[in-house]
Amino acid sequence: MNFTFVLSQSITQALGVTAIIYCLAAMGLNLQFGYTGLLNFGQVAFAAIGAYSVGVIVISFGASLWAAIPIGLLASVALALVLGIPTLRLRADYLAIVTIATSEIIRLLVRSIALRDTFGGANGINGKMGQAFHDLNPFHADIDLPFLTWTRQDLWVVTVGWSLIAIFTLAIWLLVRSPWGRVVKGIREDENAVVSLGKNAYVYKMQALILGGLLGTVGGIVWAIAKQSVQPDNFVPDVTFFSYTILLLGGAARVFGPIVGAIIFWFLLVFVGEFLNQMIDAGWITFLLPTDVGPIRFILVGLGLMGLMIFRPQGIFGDKRELALNAR
Amino acid sequence: MPKGGKYQLSVDETTLPAGVSFTKPEYQSRSILVLMGDKKVLFGFSSGEGGGGATSSSFTWARISQLLVDGLFFGILIALGAVGLNLIFGTTGLTNFSHGELLTLGAFTAIVLNELGLNLVIAAPIAVVISAILWGWGQNRILWKRLRRRKTGLIASMVVTIGLAITIRYTLLLIFGGSPRSYQQFAGQTGLEFGPVSITPKSIVFAILAAIAIAATVIWLQRSRIGKATRAVSDNPALASATGIDVERVISVVWILGAGLAGFAGIYLGSTQDVTWNMGQRLLLVMFAAVTLGGLGTIYGAIVGALVVGMFVQLSTLFIPTEMKTVGALFLMIIILLVRPQGILGRRERVG
Numbered sequence: 001m002n003f004t005f006v007l008s009q010s011i012t013q014a015l016g017v018t019a020i021i022y023c024l025a026a027m028g029l030n031l032q033f034g035y036t037g038l039l040n041f042g043q044v045a046f047a048a049i050g051a052y053s054v055g056v057i058v059i060s061f062g063a064s065l066w067a068a069i070p071i072g073l074l075a076s077v078a079l080a081l082v083l084g085i086p087t088l089r090l091r092a093d094y095l096a097i098v099t100i101a102t103s104e105i106i107r108l109l110v111r112s113i114a115l116r117d118t119f120g121g122a123n124g125i126n127g128k129m130g131q132a133f134h135d136l137n138p139f140h141a142d143i144d145l146p147f148l149t150w151t152r153q154d155l156w157v158v159t160v161g162w163s164l165i166a167i168f169t170l171a172i173w174l175l176v177r178s179p180w181g182r183v184v185k186g187i188r189e190d191e192n193a194v195v196s197l198g199k200n201a202y203v204y205k206m207q208a209l210i211l212g213g214l215l216g217t218v219g220g221i222v223w224a225i226a227k228q229s230v231q232p233d234n235f236v237p238d239v240t241f242f243s244y245t246i247l248l249l250g251g252a253a254r255v256f257g258p259i260v261g262a263i264i265f266w267f268l269l270v271f272v273g274e275f276l277n278q279m280i281d282a283g284w285i286t287f288l289l290p291t292d293v294g295p296i297r298f299i300l301v302g303l304g305l306m307g308l309m310i311f312r313p314q315g316i317f318g319d320k321r322e323l324a325l326n327a328r
Numbered sequence: 329m330p331k332g333g334k335y336q337l338s339v340d341e342t343t344l345p346a347g348v349s350f351t352k353p354e355y356q357s358r359s360i361l362v363l364m365g366d367k368k369v370l371f372g373f374s375s376g377e378g379g380g381g382a383t384s385s386s387f388t389w390a391r392i393s394q395l396l397v398d399g400l401f402f403g404i405l406i407a408l409g410a411v412g413l414n415l416i417f418g419t420t421g422l423t424n425f426s427h428g429e430l431l432t433l434g435a436f437t438a439i440v441l442n443e444l445g446l447n448l449v450i451a452a453p454i455a456v457v458i459s460a461i462l463w464g465w466g467q468n469r470i471l472w473k474r475l476r477r478r479k480t481g482l483i484a485s486m487v488v489t490i491g492l493a494i495t496i497r498y499t500l501l502l503i504f505g506g507s508p509r510s511y512q513q514f515a516g517q518t519g520l521e522f523g524p525v526s527i528t529p530k531s532i533v534f535a536i537l538a539a540i541a542i543a544a545t546v547i548w549l550q551r552s553r554i555g556k557a558t559r560a561v562s563d564n565p566a567l568a569s570a571t572g573i574d575v576e577r578v579i580s581v582v583w584i585l586g587a588g589l590a591g592f593a594g595i596y597l598g599s600t601q602d603v604t605w606n607m608g609q610r611l612l613l614v615m616f617a618a619v620t621l622g623g624l625g626t627i628y629g630a631i632v633g634a635l636v637v638g639m640f641v642q643l644s645t646l647f648i649p650t651e652m653k654t655v656g657a658l659f660l661m662i663i664i665l666l667v668r669p670q671g672i673l674g675r676r677e678r679v680g
Contacts, residue, residue: 039483041425041490086666092483093423093624094665097616100425101658104613114649241490248487295502302494309487310480 006274008147014267017154017226020161021047021219023262025243026250027168028215033244034252035176036208037188039092042083042099043243045106046213048235049075050220052110055125055230058132060118065132069221076217080210088205100237111232124231133157133225157226164222165259168215173255175211184208185253238298245301248308251315261315273297387646390524395642397525403638404538407631408593409611410618411545412586414630417619418562419575419582421482422472426493427590427615428608434459434591435598435607436500439509448513448599456591464587468580493609501605508602534596541589542631549627554581562625614641614654617661623671632672 013019025043032038053072057063083102087095110119119125137156143149150158175181186194187201195201224230242265250261276293279285288296308315413427438455442448471492475485519526549555554577560568561578569575590608597607618637622629637657644656664671 037483039486086662086669090665090669093486094620094669096423096425096486097613097620098662098665101613101616101661105655105658108652108655112649112651114652238494241494244487244490292502295498298498299495299502302491302496302498305491306488306495307491309484309491310475310478313484 002278004146006271006278008149009274010267010271011147012149013270014263015148015158015162016150016266017157017161017222019262019266020158020165021223021226022239022243022246022266023165023258024161024168024219024222025216025239026246026258026261027165027172028212028219029240029243029247030212030252030254030258031172031208031215032212034247034254034257035181035188036184036205037092038088038205038209038212039096040099040209040212041096041237041240042101042103043212043216044235044237044239045079045099045103046076046216047220047223047239048103048106048110048230048232049079050217050222051224051230051235052119052125052220053217054129054221054224055120055127056118058129059125059127060120065130065225068129072217072221073214076213077210080206080213084206084209088202088209100240103235103237103240107232107235110235119232122232124229124234126229128228129230130225130228133160154226157222161222161226164218168218169255169259176255180204180207241305242301245305245308248305248313248315252313254315257315264316269297269301272300392643392646393523394525395645396639397527399639399642400635401527401531401535401638402642403635404535404542405593405596406611406615406618406638407542407634408538408589408596409615410622410630410634411542411627412582412589413615414619414622414625414627415558415562415582416586418625418627419558419565419579420472420476422489423482423486423624425486425489425612426496427586428610428612429493429496430459430463430587430590431594431597431608431611432500432605433463433496433608434587434594435603436504436594437463437591438595438598439504439511439603442511442513448511448595451511452592452595455595456588459591459594460584460588463591464583464585465580467587468583472583473576473579497605497609504605506605508604509598510602511599514599528600531600534599538592538596541592545585545589546628546631554578558582559627562627614657617657620661621664621671623673626671626673629671629673636672 025047028046029040029043032040050072053075054065054068057068057071058065079102083095083099087098109115110124111122112119113121115121134153134156137152139152139155139159142151143155176185183194183199183204186197186199187204191201194204223234246261246265247258248261249265250257250259273293273296276285276288276296277290280288280290280293409427409431412430413424416422416424416427434455437458438448438451441451441454446454471488472485475488480488514530517528517530519528520532549559557568557573557578558581560571560573561575565575568578594608597611601607614637615634618634619630620633621636622631622633637660640660641653641657645653648656
């Protein structure tokens, strides 16, 4: 039983690339769900757009990474428009159904055999798609602290990732304090009231959907650059729901909610997984197999999502007055 | 296999139909230990999600009529799930993203009874009853009734259904493992030939029973007291409550009925394909497509929508690869939302 290893893994993961990706996705959901009340169940589609833009444009078409990133962001805006135009005038659940359906459409399209030459089918796209970014790496050595171990590449991605999150958090903070932020919060609480005041709620909801989607797409781009591989089955709806759990854990409609949520979520998830693994290895738990650890982690996420939404919808640090999701 | 022992197996990839490939390249050749009477899936082929044959673009009448029959059967299966989904939505306003898991739970309840030694003919009805009471009435009692009393909002409740779906799915994976199971009876039936169309006897029996169940539900909604009360609650819960209808009782009945039908759908699906931990989840979006197509909350709409989606999914394989047939159904749903958001049978009203 190596407790130091468990703790070191948990801390490394809680601050690592995966936490950054999920944090970005959850920040997007915070704008959409937390502030505007839009139930986007297809955030993973925006991440997939970002990741596949990098993969397809750099590897399949051989173009530059610096061309792929803006194209990915444009594609993300296009996706938000496609999703929003039919559904944002309708009741909240229509958006939920259409977004989750679209995320599955995109996953099934990119994993299809018919489009294998472009998207790589079930195996996805593998190759040095993030090389242009890693060439800029100013770090010369791996980091190997007692509780933190990153390779030189990961260190560079993590530095840029958290810097991006800091910039976006500042931007969101300014945005939600602005008149724009007051309008979208008004839409969340009582859309009819906002409409009667002469605001075009549809346009504001669309803007929130686009901005939140862009954050998810940035997460997807980070994914492709950091992991140098995109596979369709990484982009299942569960990713969206992990992001929701992160958002609710940290507190929806709180600027720092997604950051706090992502760090706590990945710390707990990795800690539980590694701890169980070590217990099983050491023979202290005999009724579980190593393969049972994965499902147990998912069960905890599911129970966590339910429990948070029922008992503390404002999250650990949230303010209940801020978030009255009972408006409709 | 003549006897147990170690065998080296390989598949010549050139003999596979077009559009079929290995899920993992190393599956092409593998050695396995075969025990007497053991059954295993030896080669994992992928032709997209949901399996099914390969693409073929032959427009023969035989093929079209086979697809029409398949589509009708698939539509009846979807209708079983969609009716419950829509009844629950109509009476409580809850968009239940864990409805697919009601199918899975039904199928696994039947598997447990089946593996305890009960013939599927006996196990299936018992499993439907258990589904209705335990997974339907019990779920409503333990979870949703309390949430309604706490006045949890509908958006929050939708997120709760997601959490519940994840919990149920991975609990089943933890208990039963990831490999597909099948019922001990009627497993490998050969199809009966009706002219150009081939159907397995079990599919016919299941489809007829399902059609009877759906018809009975419709008659029950039209004629019986509680059925009429259900329609009243769907129409306007506050008004129904004011006229003396016990709304909570109606909701209980709807959960019992919805979960029973879903459990039956799960056994139907598990018997014609496989019982896996995520079988219901894979059908959830198709059920949503059916419900949206027919009109959220309209019960007859769910049935019409399910038949349209079932036919559409099967017939679309004439034009698009089989692996993308679900994509077609989901596209259809989005197009319908653009031009007629209230669905085919929905009333014209503001849904925004």
